[in-house]
Amino acid sequence: MELTLAQGIVKAAALLGAGMCMGMGALGPGVGEGFVAGKACEGIARSPENASLITRTMLVGQAVSESTGIYSLVIALLLIFST
Amino acid sequence: MELSVEVIRIAAYLGAAISVGLGAITTGVGSGIIAGEGAYGVMKQPKANEQIFRTMLIGQAAAQTAGIFALVISMLLIYGGFDVAEGGWYRAAALLAAGLSMGIGAFGPSLGAGYSGGEACKSVARMPKHGNAIMGNMLIGQALSQTSAIFALVVSLLLLYSVPNQPAGLTMGKIILKSISLVGAGMAIGLGTIGPGTGIGFVAGKANDMMGRFPKERSKIMRTMFLGAAVSESTAIYSLVVAFLLIFAV
Amino acid sequence: MAKKKGSILKIFIIFAIIEIALVIISGSFNKQLQIGFNNGKFVFKHIKSHYDLQEKITEEFQIDEHFRKTGETPEIYGSNQVYEFFKEIFGEASAVGTFQLLRMMLIVDLLLLFIALIIKKQLLKRPSQPQILFEMVYSALEQFVIETLGKEKLNFTPYIVTLFLFIWISNMIGMIPIPGFMEPTRNLNVPLGLGILAVAIVHITALKVKGVWGHLQNYLNPIKNPLALLDIISEFSKVVSISFRLFGNVLGGAIIITVVSSLVSYVVFPVGLNLFFGMFVGTIQAFVFTMLALTYIGVEISE
Numbered sequence: 027m028e029l030t031l032a033q034g035i036v037k038a039a040a041l042l043g044a045g046m047c048m049g050m051g052a053l054g055p056g057v058g059e060g061f062v063a064g065k066a067c068e069g070i071a072r073s074p075e076n077a078s079l080i081t082r083t084m085l086v087g088q089a090v091s092e093s094t095g096i097y098s099l100v101i102a103l104l105l106i107f108s109t
Numbered sequence: 110m111e112l113s114v115e116v117i118r119i120a121a122y123l124g125a126a127i128s129v130g131l132g133a134i135t136t137g138v139g140s141g142i143i144a145g146e147g148a149y150g151v152m153k154q155p156k157a158n159e160q161i162f163r164t165m166l167i168g169q170a171a172a173q174t175a176g177i178f179a180l181v182i183s184m185l186l187i188y189g190g191f192d193v194a195e196g197g198w199y200r201a202a203a204l205l206a207a208g209l210s211m212g213i214g215a216f217g218p219s220l221g222a223g224y225s226g227g228e229a230c231k232s233v234a235r236m237p238k239h240g241n242a243i244m245g246n247m248l249i250g251q252a253l254s255q256t257s258a259i260f261a262l263v264v265s266l267l268l269l270y271s272v273p274n275q276p277a278g279l280t281m282g283k284i285i286l287k288s289i290s291l292v293g294a295g296m297a298i299g300l301g302t303i304g305p306g307t308g309i310g311f312v313a314g315k316a317n318d319m320m321g322r323f324p325k326e327r328s329k330i331m332r333t334m335f336l337g338a339a340v341s342e343s344t345a346i347y348s349l350v351v352a353f354l355l356i357f358a359v
Numbered sequence: 360m361a362k363k364k365g366s367i368l369k370i371f372i373i374f375a376i377i378e379i380a381l382v383i384i385s386g387s388f389n390k391q392l393q394i395g396f397n398n399g400k401f402v403f404k405h406i407k408s409h410y411d412l413q414e415k416i417t418e419e420f421q422i423d424e425h426f427r428k429t430g431e432t433p434e435i436y437g438s439n440q441v442y443e444f445f446k447e448i449f450g451e452a453s454a455v456g457t458f459q460l461l462r463m464m465l466i467v468d469l470l471l472l473f474i475a476l477i478i479k480k481q482l483l484k485r486p487s488q489p490q491i492l493f494e495m496v497y498s499a500l501e502q503f504v505i506e507t508l509g510k511e512k513l514n515f516t517p518y519i520v521t522l523f524l525f526i527w528i529s530n531m532i533g534m535i536p537i538p539g540f541m542e543p544t545r546n547l548n549v550p551l552g553l554g555i556l557a558v559a560i561v562h563i564t565a566l567k568v569k570g571v572w573g574h575l576q577n578y579l580n581p582i583k584n585p586l587a588l589l590d591i592i593s594e595f596s597k598v599v600s601i602s603f604r605l606f607g608n609v610l611g612g613a614i615i616i617t618v619v620s621s622l623v624s625y626v627v628f629p630v631g632l633n634l635f636f637g638m639f640v641g642t643i644q645a646f647v648f649t650m651l652a653l654t655y656i657g658v659e660i661s662e
Contacts, residue, residue: 034282038289041355045293048351049300052344056217059344060308063337064315070333071319074326078506078657081333085658088340093589095344096596102297102351106359252639256608263611266618270413271420332503336654339647343600349607350599 037109044105051098058091112201114194120201121191124208125183128265131212132179132219139172139223146227150234157237164233164244168226171251175215175222175258182211182265189269197275202288206295207265210352213299214261221254221310228314232321239324246320246331250313253338257302257309257345264298264352272356287359294355301348308341366488375634419617420545420610422455456546463543467529496520503650507657515656518560523649526553530609530641534633544609547602554602557652558594565659601651608644612636 029037066084070077147165151158191204229247233240268291275284316334320327418425426432445461446454478493500523501516508515526544533542543549565574578587616632 029280029282029286031280031282031285034280034285037282038286041286041290041359042293042296044351045290045295045297045355046300048348049297052301052348053304055344056304056306056308056341057311058308059337059341060221060305060311063308063312063333063341066337067312067316067330067333068319071323071326071330074323074329077329077333078661081336081507081654082658082661084333084337085340085654088337089593092340092343092596093593095347096589096592099347099351099596100592103354106351106354249643252643256640259611259615260607263607263614266614267416270416270618332650335643335647336650339604339651342604343596346600346603346607347596350603 040105040109044102047105048098048102051102052095055092055095059088062087062091112194112197114192116198117194117196117201117204118192120204121186121189124205125186126208127205128179128186128208128212129183132176132215135216135223136173136176136179136219139219139221139226140169142223143168143172143226143230146230150230154234154237157234157240160237160240161230161233164240164247165226165230167244168222168229168247168251171248171255172219172222172226174251174255175218178258178262179211179215182207182262182269185269191269195274196272198284198288199272199275199291202291203268203272206292207268208295209292210261210265210268210295210299213296214258214265214302217303217306218255218258218310219306221306221308221313222251224307224310225250225254225313225317229317232317236321236324239321242324242327243317243320246327246334247313247317249331250309250316250334250338253335253342254306254309254313256342257306260345260349261298261302264294264349264356267356268295290355290359294352297348297355298345298352301351302345305342305345309338312337312341416614416617420614422459423453426455459539459541460543460546460548462539463532463541464549467525467532467543470528470532471524496523500649503653507653508660512660515653519649519653522553522557522652523645526605526645526648527642530645531637533609533613534637542609542613544605545613547606550602550605551598553605553648554598557601557648557655558598560652561655561659564656568660597655601648605644605648608640612640 062084066080069080073080143165147161150161154161186204186208191200196203225247229243232243236243272291312334316330319330323330414425417428442454442458445458449457474493478490481487481490483490497516497520500520501513504513504516504519529542529544529549533540533545562574577584578591581587584590612632613636616636619632
């Protein structure tokens with residue numbers, strides 16, 4: 027496949043954008059999920075009899091806060107493979 | 110387009126400076142947090158002086174792992190013998206991207222490890238009897254938060270040693286595309302480790318804190334810490350996947 | 360308690376001594392001195408060491424690419440007939456990698472079987488040390504199954520224990536410095552297969568417990584679950600995250616050990632790295648994989 031200069035620059039911008047998108051998109055969910063898990067540790071230490079309930083709440087909450095990370099992954103894959 | 114050796118050298122030196130310069134920022138901050146909490150702990154519990162001191166030193170050593178990774182990468186960039194013109198623009202972009210990846214990638218993990226170690230010092234000062242258990246937990250938590258720094262190190266080693274030489278007779282568009290995609294891979298994994306590293310450090314710090322307050326619930330706290338840290342790491346893994354795709358599939 | 364700690368420390372020290380001795384014998388990890396079986400014969404020879412890192416990394420991690428580029432005949436540590444057989448099935452393109460991977464997986468499986476048979480033969484009232492170790496592993500994992508799934512779902516314990524032992528032994532087998540030995544989990548196909556298996560078991564269990572419509576309406580009924588599309592995507596991302604976590608950690612350890620041990624021709628430092636990545640990271644990642652596989656089931660079936 028022969029690329030002209032303009033096509034190459036456009037595609038290169040898409041690829042750089044994919045990298046930045048996934049990198050910055052991973053920032054928020056990482057911190058947020060860590061906060062959830064830290065609070066869950068505290069909760070389990072304070073009331074160990076509710077351990078399984080707290081663990082389930084923690085996992086569901088983390089799954090929801092991870093959704094923005096998954097959006098970034100989808101956008102990054104789209105930028106890599108479909109432009 | 111032909112490329113002289115100087116451009117590759119410029120890229121390598123810039124990469125080395127970026128790597129150790131950015132990587133040293135939060136390494137210092139994290140070690141400082143640990144030392145501060147340690148000093149405060151000695152004030153509160155002067156009898157447990159030796160134990161707090163030991164925890165502080167070991168925690169600082171573990172918190173500086175990511176900084177040492179950045180130092181290794183910049184040493185490799187300076188003395189690794191990257192002064193052959195064969196690599197072309199691919200090699201220059203890869204060297205710059207390796208520095209970016211490890212430099213930004215050391216940000217989050219060292220901050221997280223610093224928070225974890227600080228909470229451990231506080232916790233040892235509160236409950237010197239369980240000092241060994243708390244220190245073990247601190248080391249495991251710091252190792253978990255350094256996992257994302259290890260991902261960044263792997264990507265930058267791959268960028269250094271696994272990018273092919275630029276073939277002859279390519280169009281300018283193709284060259285720009287591949288070079289920029291290598292820089293994008295470095296940015297993806299570098300920025301992607303900031304959040305998970307900090308988050309896992311927060312988990313480990315809370316676990317250390319709670320272990321000092323409720324030493325009986327040790328196994329449950331540790332299990333929750335493992336699980337929560339593993340799930341928080343998944344966005345760093347998505348970044349790793351995107352970086353691999355940008356290096357090997359474009 | 361103190362006695363138990365002492366015995367673990369003793370095992371660890373013995374292991375470190377054996378590791379250092381093996382590394383010194385095999386020439387400080389550069390494989391300058393080769394010991395092993397080649398075409399069914401015992402080989403003990405010096406080979407020329409080369410310090411070109413780029414070539415070495417290609418040889419270690421993209422072995423088919425390496426042999427295609429250099430045109431050498433690959434060195435097979437094993438039976439030549441089996442390799443020819445593989446070449447016919449998988450074609451020239453990925454014969455060496457596939458052969459290596461399947462051989463390592465066979466070794467791990469045989470090792471598991473061997474350990475199980477030995478432990479079963481020596482079951483005693485006053486258990487020996489290896490029996491204590493494996494009973495500890497089994498009862499700890501059984502406790503986790505009880506806490507997560509409840510007492511009536513104890514039939515999941517064998518699956519969980521097998522998963523843990525397989526990943527654990529796979530992560531640690533790369534520490535043995537015999538030429539041709541590598542971790543099977545370093546190849547992406549193995550963690551991906553394990554991850555797909557784990558998520559498939561989650562859904563099969565949920566279908567069994569909640570009924571077909573009871574489970575599927577979480578994904579198909581927009582009134583009950585308005586974020587159904589997101590849930591479907593997150594099921595796929597579960598497979599990606601659980602398998603790439605294992606793969607990334609094991610591959611990262613292997614790459615770092617290769618680079619460091621070729622930079623310093625020093626003996627002790629790579630051994631420490633090997634112990635860290637093999638025992639510490641390997642154990643943690645095996646545990647994390649198993650716990651995630653277990654909690655996915657727990658979240659899905661407990662309402």
